[in-house]
Amino acid sequence: MPTGITIQSQCTWPERDNTYVHVEKGDVMEQFQKKVLSEVERFDALSRVSVALMSEKNESRLLHLIAQTATDLTGAAYAAFTLRPVNEQGVALVPSEGNLFYLAAVIGVSKEQEEFFRKIHLGGEGLLAPIFRYGVPVRVGDAMKMASVHTDRPTYSHEEAREAALRFAHGNMPVDELRQVGVPSMHPVICSFLGVPLLDSNNEVRGGLLLGHPEPDRFSADDERLLQGLAAQAAVALENARLYQAMQMRAREMDALFQSIADGVILVDQRGNIIRENERARDLRQQLLQLPDGKQIMEQMLYQPAATVLSRQMKEETTVTVIDGSHEQRDYVINAAPLPLSELYKNSALLGDASHDAEQDAHSEAVVVWHDATEAQRLLHERQVHADTEARRSLLQMILDELPTSVYLVRGKDARLVMSNHASRTVFGAEWKPGQSMLEFLGEHQIRIFMNDGRILPNEQLATLRAVQKGETVYQHQEVIRHADGTTLPVLVNAIALPPNKFRVPSLVASGIEEPELSAIVVHQDVTALKEAEYLKDEFIGIAAHELRTPLAVLHGCAQTLIVQTARGNGSTLADWQMESIQDIDQATRRLVELTEDLLDVSRLHAGHLELQMEAIDMVALARRVIKRTQLTTEQHQLKATYGAEYLVVNADSRRLEQVLTNVLNNAIKYSPAGGVIEIALAKSPDQQHCLLAVKDSGIGIPVQQQARIFGRFMRADNVRGISGTGLGLYLCRELVERHNGRIWFESIENVGTTFYISLPLVDDIHMA
Ligand code: ATP
Ligand code: MG
Numbered sequence: 001m002p003t004g005i006t007i008q009s010q011c012t013w014p015e016r017d018n019t020y021v022h023v024e025k026g027d028v029m030e031q032f033q034k035k036v037l038s039e040v041e042r043f044d045a046l047s048r049v050s051v052a053l054m055s056e057k058n059e060s061r062l063l064h065l066i067a068q069t070a071t072d073l074t075g076a077a078y079a080a081f082t083l084r085p086v087n088e089q090g091v092a093l094v095p096s097e098g099n100l101f102y103l104a105a106v107i108g109v110s111k112e113q114e115e116f117f118r119k120i121h122l123g124g125e126g127l128l129a130p131i132f133r134y135g136v137p138v139r140v141g142d143a144m145k146m147a148s149v150h151t152d153r154p155t156y157s158h159e160e161a162r163e164a165a166l167r168f169a170h171g172n173m174p175v176d177e178l179r180q181v182g183v184p185s186m187h188p189v190i191c192s193f194l195g196v197p198l199l200d201s202n203n204e205v206r207g208g209l210l211l212g213h214p215e216p217d218r219f220s221a222d223d224e225r226l227l228q229g230l231a232a233q234a235a236v237a238l239e240n241a242r243l244y245q246a247m248q249m250r251a252r253e254m255d256a257l258f259q260s261i262a263d264g265v266i267l268v269d270q271r272g273n274i275i276r277e278n279e280r281a282r283d284l285r286q287q288l289l290q291l292p293d294g295k296q297i298m299e300q301m302l303y304q305p306a307a308t309v310l311s312r313q314m315k316e317e318t319t320v321t322v323i324d325g326s327h328e329q330r331d332y333v334i335n336a337a338p339l340p341l342s343e344l345y346k347n348s349a350l351l352g353d354a355s356h357d358a359e360q361d362a363h364s365e366a367v368v369v370w371h372d373a374t375e376a377q378r379l380l381h382e383r384q385v386h387a388d389t390e391a392r393r394s395l396l397q398m399i400l401d402e403l404p405t406s407v408y409l410v411r412g413k414d415a416r417l418v419m420s421n422h423a424s425r426t427v428f429g430a431e432w433k434p435g436q437s438m439l440e441f442l443g444e445h446q447i448r449i450f451m452n453d454g455r456i457l458p459n460e461q462l463a464t465l466r467a468v469q470k471g472e473t474v475y476q477h478q479e480v481i482r483h484a485d486g487t488t489l490p491v492l493v494n495a496i497a498l499p500p501n502k503f504r505v506p507s508l509v510a511s512g513i514e515e516p517e518l519s520a521i522v523v524h525q526d527v528t529a530l531k532e533a534e535y536l537k538d539e540f541i542g543i544a545a546h547e548l549r550t551p552l553a554v555l556h557g558c559a560q561t562l563i564v565q566t567a568r569g570n571g572s573t574l575a576d577w578q579m580e581s582i583q584d585i586d587q588a589t590r591r592l593v594e595l596t597e598d599l600l601d602v603s604r605l606h607a608g609h610l611e612l613q614m615e616a617i618d619m620v621a622l623a624r625r626v627i628k629r630t631q632l633t634t635e636q637h638q639l640k641a642t643y644g645a646e647y648l649v650v651n652a653d654s655r656r657l658e659q660v661l662t663n664v665l666n667n668a669i670k671y672s673p674a675g676g677v678i679e680i681a682l683a684k685s686p687d688q689q690h691c692l693l694a695v696k697d698s699g700i701g702i703p704v705q706q707q708a709r710i711f712g713r714f715m716r717a718d719n720v721r722g723i724s725g726t727g728l729g730l731y732l733c734r735e736l737v738e739r740h741n742g743r744i745w746f747e748s749i750e751n752v753g754t755t756f757y758i759s760l761p762l763v764d765d766i767h768m769a
Contacts, residue, residue: 046073046229053237062241063105066209066234071107073230074223076211078108078188080117083198083207083238088246090239096205098124098132104207109188116186125158126181127193129165131208136169137196138178139224142216144191146176156181192218196231198238206235264370267339268306275365284370288322297322305336306366313338319373331377335369397421406491406524410438412517415468417441427491427524429483438464446484451738453608454480467495467520475708481524490531491524494708535606542603545596552592559586598728602713605735612653612739616763619648619657619691623682626658630665636675639665644683648691649763656736660744663729664695664756670723671754672699685759690742693758701750710746719750733758 049069056062067079082101085093094100101124103117124132131138140146161179168178190212198207209231211219258265264281268274277285288297300320309316315337322330400407400421406428408420414437425431430445432438439459442449449457459465463477477493498519562582566574574582604610620643631639650657668678678697685692702710706717711734716727730744737744742760 046226046233049073049230050233053233054240056237056241059238059241059245060105062234062237064107066230066237067105067107070209070211070227070230073226074194074211074219076108076192076194076213076218078190078212079106080210080212081105081207082210084205086206086242088249090200090242092204092206096132098128098205098208101132101207108212113186113188126156126161127178128195128208128210129162130169130178131195131197131210132205133162133165134169135197135199135203135205137224137228138168138175138193139195139219139221140175140178140193141219142191143180143193144189145216146178146180188212189214191216194219194223194227196224196227198231198235200235200239206238209234263372266302266368266370268302268366268368270310270364272303272306281370284372287325291322291325301332301334301370302368305334306368309336309338309366310364328374330372330374333371333373335371336366339365339367405526407521408432409519409521410464410468411519412437413469414438414440415464415520418519424524427489427526428481429485429487429489438462448482450480450482450488452478452480452490453605453610453739463493463495464520464522467497467522468518471497471499471518473497476712478527490527492527493522493524495520495522538603538606541599542607545599545603548592548596549600552589552596556586556589556593559583559589595726595728598726598732601732602728605732610735610739612656614651614653616649617652617654617657619650619693619760620645620682621647622654622657623661623680623693626661626665627680630662630669633666634669634675637669637672638677639680640677641680641682644681645691648682648684650691650740650760651763652740652760653736657740660733660736660758661693663733664758667729668695668697668699668754668756670725671701671720672697673723674699684762688762690759690761693760694755696753696755698753701752701754702746702748703750707746707748711744 049065052065053062056065063081063083067081070076071079081104082098083104084096084101087093103114106114106117109117127138127140127143130136156179158181161181164173164177164179167173168175192213192215193211195208195210197205198209200206209227211223211227213219259278261278262280264278264284266274266277266281266285285298285302288294288301291297297320301322305316305318315335317336318334320332320334322332324330397419400419401423403421404423406421406424406426408424409418410416411418416437417432417434419434420432428441428445428447430441430447432441436444441447449462451457457479460469463474463479466472466474472495474493474495477495479491479493481489481491483489498521500516500518559582562574563579563586565571566579566582601610623641623643627639627641631637665678665680672678676698678695680696681692681694683692684690700719702717703719706715709715710717711730712727713731714727715731716725734744737758737760740760742758744756744758746754746756748754
């Protein structure tokens with residue numbers, strides 16, 4: 001079978017006659033000229049270029065250098081270097097056929113030709129097939145002749161060309177029987193062709209180094225060997241360049257990683273030199289060094305841990321606490337470890353420009369890591385505190401829920417619920433949702449609150465609202481709760497106002513904002529059973545008092561008659577002791593009458609039968625009258641009154657107000673057994689809406705533990721032994737004052753004295769219920 005190449009019609013292969021020709025070697029002269037470049041010179045040039053190859057790390061310069069060297073050494077007119085694309089790890093990305101290889105460097109062609117070659121797929125067929133497919137060099141003396149020999153067959157198929165290449169690669173066919181499949185139109189005219197494969201360490205084709213010359217027989221067997229040697233060197237140099245680039249990239253990655261570590265990382269040598277540090281470490285070190293004890297801190301955080309781990313050759317962890325520039329405490333966890341550097345030093349990129357004697361200090365460097373644990377610890381602490389608070393809160397809730405009395409905590413002027421217990425649900429007969437205001441809750445569930453005597457309690461007088469709106473602490477306030485279904489529940493309400501700083505919202509505390517709202521703890525005690533017993537008692541007291549009234553009136557009348565008639569000389573004269581006895585009887589019955597009157601008032605109050613005769617009265621005149629009368633009952637005490645106004649008109653039942661004032665004055669006298677001055681002041685309140693009466697004594701005072709209950713019925717303090725009284729006076733006072741839309745309260749210190757205050761709305765500002 002004849003061998004040869006096919007001339008494709010579209011290529012610029014020069015026109016030849018279609019005769020079958022043999023490829024001839026160049027003439028003797030050319031052979032001789034080539035020999036001029038002696039073996040020695042070639043070897044010299046080759047070793048020089050190999051040094052250059054080994055030291056060139058830039059891949060494109062390297063490729064160009066290889067191509068240039070190849071042309072220089074062989075006298076080729078053209079050189080092309082095609083490469084198989086590989087990934088970062090050097091793994092081939094395309095098959096070795098050559099058509100997917102890219103043009104890495106080219107010499108001897110025009111710019112346009114180069115551009116063209118870079119755009120097209122480079123064929124791996126025909127003469128190139130043995131190189132790319134089988135890694136075998138191809139040297140052809142005159143490709144043009146080869147083409148003209150095979151003019152009987154204008155084209156060969158790729159399969160035929162590959163088959164020929166296979167046979168050639170196995171040494172079963174001379175080179176001139178290879179099949180050409182044509183060349184692209186822009187291809188320069190090539191007669192002499194020499195191509196060698198670039199084989200990697202696994203003998204895999206990595207590329208091809210292809211030389212050409214327009215004249216025939218320009219490449220000798222020596223050229224072929226030379227080019228093969230160059231290709232082998234180029235393969236190693238390319239691999240090196242790839243490794244170098246991969247390593248550089250890895251080094252850059254490592255460096256970026258190193259710099260992005262949130263902890264400070266420092267490499268210190270045995271002599272305390274900082275070999276390398278990341279940005280965080282550098283910043284922190286500079287900050288710390290600016291502190292007054294910066295050097296000492298650096299010693300603790302860096303040099304000491306480094307020295308310790310280097311001497312012991314083992315890791316160490318310590319914690320250092322530093323007070324930073326803004327006077328905040330910061331905790332640093334210091335991890336130090338000796339660093340086996342022999343490996344690292346091989347990779348010099350990691351250490352940057354560290355000018356170090358690697359061998360000498362290979363085991364004398366320590367890596368110190370600074371971890372700022374402040375936030376983590378703060379978080380941990382906060383979590384613990386939160387867990388503690390939560391545990392305490394649930395314990396408190398448990399205790400509260402077990403209580404038989406209703407307890408709830410409200411905040412703000414509208415008394416929004418913060419927390420409540422189970423019993424509060426029973427008391428109100430409905431569930432009060434946290435965050436809901438009291439009036440909204442009452443409205444939603446149609447709950448109404450009444451006073452003891454059945455009148456509606458105005459909202460502003462609700463114990464809860466008084467506590468959160470005025471900061472008042474209200475004790476034993478009697479309220480009657482009526483549920484939507486009509487059932488009623490009498491309760492005693494204690495509302496304890498909490499000043500804003502006692503109960504603060506954590507988020508506000510953290511942000512430093514003052515909590516402006518008042519809070520209150522409110523306790524409702526169901527007094528149904530008590531009321532029942534009280535009712536029976538009141539009934540009994542009412543009946544007893546009523547029954548006592550007639551015999552007492554008789555007794556009192558008789559004693560008076562005896563005294564008056566004896567004084568007038570009617571009847572026999574009485575001995576002194578008889579007269580004294582009659583006067584004692586008279587006083588005792590007077591006292592008994594007062595007591596029964598009080599008892600009757602109590603039962604009237606409870607039965608809702610206490611009628612007030614309201615009229616406009618001048619408090620100043622009333623006070624003057626009562627003070628004058630009371631002063632007559634004592635010589636030991638001086639009642640000193642001051643009046644802030646000429647008259648203060650209130651709408652009131654004057655008899656009842658006299659009763660109130662008399663009891664308060666009598667108490668001041670009675671509970672100041674040593675005598676002394678009792679100061680009375682009557683004036684307008686600061687808001688000009690009320691008249692305010694204060695009665696101040698310097699007596700025995702009321703013990704703190706009984707102050708809360710002192711307005712209760714029959715309530716007497718422990719320190720009144722030897723002083724007579726029933727404990728009804730203040731109870732009636734409060735009931736009466738409140739019926740006048742007023743308020744009564746006191747301040748007292750045991751053994752120092754007591755001041756009672758009564759405030760009543762002035763006539764212009766009366767809100768009648
Ligand atoms: P009475 O029913 O006769 O008035 P009483 O004076 O004991 O008897 P209250 O007027 O209700 O009853 O007073 C109740 C208690 O309050 C007194 O027993 C006393 O312990 C205490 N108290 C009232 N006023 C004073 C005062 N000015 N100083 C000290 N303790 C007082
Ligand atoms: Mg009294």
